[in-house]
Amino acid sequence: MLKLEALRVKIAGLEVLRGVCFEVPDQAVVALVGRNGAGKTTTLRAIMGLVAPEAGRILLDGQDLAAIAPHRRAHCGVGYAPENRQLVPEFTAEDNVLLPCLAMGLGRQETRRRLELVYAVVPELAALRKRRAAGLSGGQGKIVALARALAAGTRLVLLDEPFEGLAPALAASYAAALHRLRRATPAVAMLVTESSPALLASVADLVLYVERGAIGREPAASKRS
Numbered sequence: 528m529l530k531l532e533a534l535r536v537k538i539a540g541l542e543v544l545r546g547v548c549f550e551v552p553d554q555a556v557v558a559l560v561g562r563n564g565a566g567k568t569t570t571l572r573a574i575m576g577l578v579a580p581e582a583g584r585i586l587l588d589g590q591d592l593a594a595i596a597p598h599r600r601a602h603c604g605v606g607y608a609p610e611n612r613q614l615v616p617e618f619t620a621e622d623n624v625l626l627p628c629l630a631m632g633l634g635r636q637e638t639r640r641r642l643e644l645v646y647a648v649v650p651e652l653a654a655l656r657k658r659r660a661a662g663l664s665g666g667q668g669k670i671v672a673l674a675r676a677l678a679a680g681t682r683l684v685l686l687d688e689p690f691e692g693l694a695p696a697l698a699a700s701y702a703a704a705l706h707r708l709r710r711a712t713p714a715v716a717m718l719v720t721e722s723s724p725a726l727l728a729s730v731a732d733l734v735l736y737v738e739r740g741a742i743g744r745e746p747a748a749s750k751r752s
């Protein structure tokens with residue numbers, strides 16, 4: 528469903544992605560694992576059109592995303608939860624979740640349908656619903672960013688280091704939400720980054736390793752099991 532072909536991205540003159548190639552199969556959950564600075568965030572930002580590739584292609588169901596402006600990518604059914612959340616601080620948690628629906632000009636019925644799914648998958652949102660994003664903890668913000676990604680991502684959901692900095696209890700509810708999402712909408716593919724494969728082991732169908740801007744082989748240390 529998603530295919531990256533020899534993707535090259537330069538930031539400030541440095542080659543940050545050096546020919547990234549991989550595929551997210553239909554309905555699959557793919558974990559993209561790599562240490563800090565490996566290129567995980569840049570890969571997701573390139574898919575969202577937030578950095579322009581020097582070369583290579585990103586295909587969504589065969590369609591070259593280069594032809595689609597960044598602000599139109601949510602219309603393709605791609606939802607994104609960035610590493611640093613990027614919520615609108617003065618909006619409530621629920622309004623942040625509704626933002627992509629508003630931006631896409633969805634009708635009231637479709638918006639309500641999506642919101643119902645989001646609450647079913649991320650019930651933690653209910654308690655935060657009316658709180659301003661500015662007053663949320665980092666972990667609560669991650670839950671809201673997940674909910675917002677689900678409101679937009681009817682085909683593909685991109686999650687950037689969702690477990691980073693989450694307290695154990697919140698990490699467990701986040702993982703439970705991912706499992707509920709799999710059950711509720713098995714057709715939605717996911718690409719999730721992490722610095723360690725352990726956190727995604729129970730949900731990922733496929734684990735890819737990114738190292739210095741390229742997809743590498745499984746590191747020796749994680750072959751033990």
Ligand SMILES: Nc1ncnc2c1ncn2[C@@H]1O[C@H](COP(=O)(O)OP(=O)(O)O)[C@@H](O)[C@H]1O
Pocket residue numbers: 538539543561562563564565566567568569570
């Ligand atoms: N805005 C930026 N300016 C300069 N260098 C950057 C910027 N964003 C990313 N980089 C560099 O690109 C590389 C990959 O970064 P990133 O994709 O954020 O890695 P990861 O998400 O795996 O930690 C790193 O070496 C980082 O220093």
Ligand SMILES: [Mg+2]
Pocket residue numbers: 564567568569610687688
């Ligand atoms: Mg990152």
